[in-house]
Amino acid sequence: MIRLALVSLSGYCSGCEVALADVISEVLPRIEIVYSTLIADIDKLPSNIDLSLVSGAVRTKHDIEVLREARNKSKLLVALGSCASFGGIPGLANVYVVAELLREIYGTYPREVPKLTRAAAPVSEYVQVDYRLPGCPPPYKLLIELLVCVDEKKPLPKPPSRTVCDECSLKKRDVYEENVYRLGERDDVDFSRCFLEQGILCMGIATASGCEAQCPSRGVPCRGCRGPPAKIVDQGERLLSSIASVFSKIDEEELVRKIPDPLGYFYRFTLPSSTIPYTPEILKRMEKDEGSD
Amino acid sequence: MKPKILVLTCTYCSYAGADMAGVSKIQYPPSAYIVRLICSGREEALFALEALREGFDGVLFTGCHIPYDCHFISGNFKARARVALLKKLLSQLGIEDSRVRLEWISASEGDKFAKVVFEFTRELEEMGSLPKFRKISELGVEEHD
Structure with missing residues (x-):
């Protein structure tokens, strides 16, 4: 029996908890949920937790405190989902300074919002993480595998070193279209053929395997939610460099017109754990604040 | 301020061009x-991003x-496409995209190499340096009230 805590940080959408609900019938005999702000009415973290599943990105002062407490009280701490592993979608807010961000969302300057950290961060930025299970949401097979391993006290599964393309069943001919298209822009998309070869941006080439290429095999290009494969740090940069070389015959102005948002395409899930994880404006703003104190 | 420029060169043209300047x-x-x-097909965006983070200007x-001077046929096209997307990415991140520059320099253009370095250095002097990047956990919480 695993004493399981579901720690949901502020930057979360509860999709990871839904992923757990998906597999609950298979793992219920193995787990006892001792803490969760979402499904149980327990407001304090108990001690002696076997496994903490942390979801969501770290964005507030409260998050940092809860996270540190969870680390102290649990034997294993696992980052569940892309937000906890790499910063995820909430991490895209790192292109704004806090004041600008709040104004962008609320229009006015809100008083009720908790104090935000200057930039969103993955869990590993603050505490030691024993294992990362990325995915948006994490693939259910891997989630079961993880819980079984923890319950039977076996070593945790190895992080994948291969990419989505290795698992993808779409046919590849190694002939590339010399143009970039949006998915809706072409009527003649062949859904049994590789998307990238047809000029549709697919992020499978630098995304860790493990999801069995669910999206491409159902007619949707990969968005890169599983993050980089082992040994690669900056998924977005890998995608940028390789997709640029795939479509290098296109004129540069045309390429930037066709891929107008490289940050959103390539760093959709991994900005806070990339090489340049936030805008330097945040640092300038911080120096100004420190100067005025 | 003395700017630091990382110059990525290819063996067959631009390194020989820099050598010619020498x-x-x-x-x-x-x-x-x-x-x-x-x-130049080996010149990846990662080199630029890491250099900018580690204090290059x-x-x-x-x-x-x-089009067809590249010893490996299409490396220069790859560099061109990468720099185009990298510039866009940098401007989205709030970094001046003119911190990254692409120039074609052949083995005989030592004078062009020197001229480009001159110009770029002057531009970067005017722009000033980037702040030193820190870990996100060191940034702390913004007091906003």
Whole structure:
């Protein structure tokens, strides 16, 4: 029996908890949920937790405190989902300074919002993480595998070193279209053929395997939610460099017109754990604040 | 302020061009830190991003002239596409996209190499340096009230 805590940080959408609900019938005999702000009415973290599943990105002062407490009280701490592993979608807010961000969302300057950290961060930025299970949401097979391993006290599964393309069943001919298209822009998309070869941006080439290429095999290009494969740090940069070389015959102005948002395409899930994880404006703003104190 | 420029060069054209600037004794600022790579197709966005994070002020991508000077046929096209997307990415991140620059320099253009380094150095001097990047956990919480 695993004493399981579901720690949901502020930057979360509860999709990871839904992923757990998906597999609950298979793992219920193995787990006892001792803490969760979402499904149980327990407001304090108990001690002696076997496994903490942390979801969501770290964005507030409260998050940092809860996270540190969870680390102290649990034997294993696992980052569940892309937000906890790499910063995820909430991490895209790192292109704004806090004041600008709040104004962008609320229009006015809100008083009720908790104090935000200057930039969103993955869990590993603050505490030691024993294992990362990325995915948006994490693939259910891997989630079961993880819980079984923890319950039977076996070593945790190895992080994948291969990419989505290795698992993808779409046919590849190694002939590339010399143009970039949006998915809706072409009527003649062949859904049994590789998307990238047809000029549709697919992020499978630098995304860790493990999801069995669910999206491409159902007619949707990969968005890169599983993050980089082992040994690669900056998924977005890998995608940028390789997709640029795939479509290098296109004129540069045309390429930037066709891929107008490289940050959103390539760093959709991994900005806070990339090489340049936030805008330097945040640092300038911080120096100004420190100067005025 | 003395700018630091990472200059990525390819073996067959632009490194030879930089060499030509040297053997012709053309003076240029000591701001250029030249790295020789096999081809401009090896010049990846990661090098520029890491250089900017680690305190370089600008990155100069160089290669053989477009279209067909490249020793490996299409490396210069790859560099061109990467720099185009990288510039867009940097401007989205709030970093001046002119910190990254792409120039075609052939083996005989030592004078062009020196001129480009001169110009780029002056531009970066005007722009000033980027703040020193820190870990996100060191940034702390913004007091907003």
